[in-house]
Amino acid sequence: MTRQQAELRLTALRAELQDHAHQYYVQDAPVISDAEYDRLFRELLCMEAQFPDLVTLDSPSQRVGGEPLAAFAEAIHTLPMLSLDNIFAAEELADFEERVRRRLKSTAQLTWTAEPKIDGLAVELRYENGFFVEGSTRGNGFVGENITANLRTVRNIPLRLLADGPLPERLAVRGEVYLSKKDFAALNQQRAGQDEPLFANPRNAAAGSLRQLDPKITAARPLSFFVYGVADPAALPCASLTELFPHLRSLGFPVNPLIKFCRSLAEAEEHYRHLQQIRHGLDYEIDGMVIKAASFAVQEELGSTARAPRWAVAWKFPAEEAEAVMSGVEYQVGRTGAITPVAVLEPMNIGGVVVRRAALHNQDEIQRKGLMIGDTVLVRRAGDVIPEVIRPLPERRTGQEQPIVFPKECPSCNNALHRPEGEAVTRCRNPRCPAQRLQRIIWFAGKSGLDIEGLGPKNVEKLAEAKLIEDIPDIFCL
Template sequence: GENITQNIMTIRSIPLKIKAPEHFPSILEVRGEVIMSKISFLELNKQRENNGEALFANPRNAAAGSLRQLDPSITASRKLDAFFYGAGNFQELPVDSHSELISIYNDRGLKIFNKSKKCKTLEEIEEFYSLMGKQRDSLPFEIDGLVIKVNSKKLQNELGFISRSPRWAIAYKFEAIEATTHINEVINQVGRTGAITPVAVLEPVEVGGVIVSRATLHNYEEISRKDIRIKDNVFIRRAGDVIPEVVKPILNLRTGKELIIEIPEFCPSCSSKLKKIEGEVVLRCESIHCEAQLVERISHFVSKDAMNILSLGSALIEGLVENKKLFSVLDIYKLQFDDLFALPRMGDKLASKLIESISASKNTTFSRFIFALGIRFVGKKTSEILSERFSDIHSLSQASKETLQNIEEIGERIAESVRAFFDDSINMKLIDEMFLLGVRPENPAVKKISNILEDKSFVFTGTLNTLTRTKAEDLVKKNGGRVLSSVSGNLDYLVCGEEAGSKLEKARKHDVKIISEKEFLNLINYRG
């Protein structure tokens, strides 16, 4: 979501203007990738080393960091390059194939990778894959594989897309670069969902230009299958040239002093007994008091694609959890200046910036809010799909497993996970309390009629005569109000229909204002 236009304009291989031939579309969405060459990467790290600055791990990270600079002159000094490979929309372009599109780019001064090849058979693809694998190290920049695309534009349109990628393109990765090293010990990490991941602590070794000192062992079934042991000499690689993993032990180097990796019984963070859920290979800590999970959950909640509270980094989160200032994501919105000064190196300026960032995050989009909740199997793209199908969190929370599964790209596993999340009353209470603290996820698909109900919260109970429950809740949202799922002392209105249930008694106990359906309709000037 960052605007990097000024930085992009400093890259010499990206033309500021192109000459358009006849029949060229008025708007063309060109897609490409910014890279840093191997030579530029080495020069940059040498310069940073001389300046006493931290070195970049690889050209990919260096290119990304360079594009996010606030000062475009810094980006310009980093010698970035760019290649163009596709179009977001080229319906109007007079082309019938991807190769024609790339040819037009080349003619118009948009830089392309000139080693691409049009293949007619699988054998030709395999031959080209083998050739590029041999030439990989001689290229001026790093690559980790090929992308194979259907050439015909007509067939591309027929094949369409799935949630993360087109059906007409597939990555064909090269074999990962491997290295040998030694396992010194194995530690267990706790993820935000309680998953326990065993991690090998290694003798540091260079793999593909990156120093690796830790590598994932995935799970204990994988450890058993590969027969990996502490003090083993092992092959490691960076999966997808990114995540280090242990491939296998070097059996002929064993001395007999290697140790079996014991399966843990208790959580390394909170000492709760670990469980293995049927049908899963991972061990899990299911304690709601697990500090490690809490840190990971909060880190996810504040991340860039979620609530985007970037001022709240991992070190601050750990400090606030250790100092008993954060017990859940809800407590982020209860933080005061005094809470922050318990942390080291916390001054007025940093504290003000953090409080402002937290306050700004309250106004977010519905899809970001769904993603921030950390529902298992619900990633960024799935959150976007759910926000397009449901108007707000209340309607999503009421959706049955069958309704969810009827949505394209939502399978049984995701549907069950979503349903389980909203069936947990603790989660629903957390969401309601966040709304009461001012968190307002807006769905662009829901158009407001007015703000007559702004800052007002509603719960409906009983059978309505004029409106359906869904329609009534929709009217609350369209008039600027909020729909909650339960009654509390912070609720503004309980709208009662016929045969009102236990919510009516609870509202009376909390002195909540109780109104009829007719009074509700008058409140919003509803005329049908």
């Protein structure tokens, strides 16, 4: 790439990233997936590293986040709330350690903390003489939004610190406000019943809840908080994070129980694998792990860049959201005759798995989300859950998209479909429907039925195609 080509690409990248940051941080309405934003941002960083003379003061690499909402008063951070640099592989963790040691000019053993990266909204809480006096969002890192009234409604944020001895005159702690998975699902169900737009994920739900101008609305949403640090470690009698977290817990702050103190980055990597395994069993979303040098003296010596500390890094999990073009819709017939629409997608990789199909649930969901064939859609896959289409990206439409027409006849037996009044599910009521019979056999032979070893869905389908079985009793005649 020539310098002129790089200049043109960097100009376009900065404009695109700034627009997405505004949509994400200010409007609470992201239009691309996290994975796509990370890809664009990493491209920017790589190009600026290759052409350092083209770095500009307004580049997203030189600042953190977006601007405060005009509806809230400004809150100035005493010390900047910086972002974190991201890594995505063990090799990048080794590079991070090498940079740290090169800057410290030391091979001495370092201690680290490995902390779950909560997928919520970062906030700062200010205390004076033990009393909570101000809370704010990160904003642009230097100036955030004053959301004190809303943060007071978060039940596990202490309004007064606990202490046996004297408290610091001023203390600013930082942490993450989040919404549990269960409460997120309940909130979206409530919003669907009121014909309100659904939140894309728990993080956006937490951000939207904290940015309500009416604190009563925030109070009705069961938000939670985990502390992850302080603005100025010198305000407390602690020399490291190893001492800080127990001290913060003693003051009444909730500390995540999955924080691990590590004597090497190999231990941190082991904890990363552990968090990856258990993440879907947690009641809150995590999207990676944050690794920090535990010693405050080491942190001070390493310092920070314009946007991120040099002593910490966020190791992100493989993306579980991605964008794809929905090329069509297929209709599956269940064992009870329920017709389920399934999106046909251009193949894509989500979390290491190639996805070609995603759930659309029912006709009402298709209409509520405003989906069309040909849409670029946001798809989510979490653990072993079937991937689902979250929403379309209307701004990507070309005018060639086609409406989705729900069938009036069963795709298997051509029997007229029926949707009972007041129900969301459309059904085929033909008891001899071949698709229903096949699904009944699969269910009967599976774990919910007799759990017949070697007779999974694929083998049932092969036996049916060979006309060796047509109904459940035929299994016992094989």
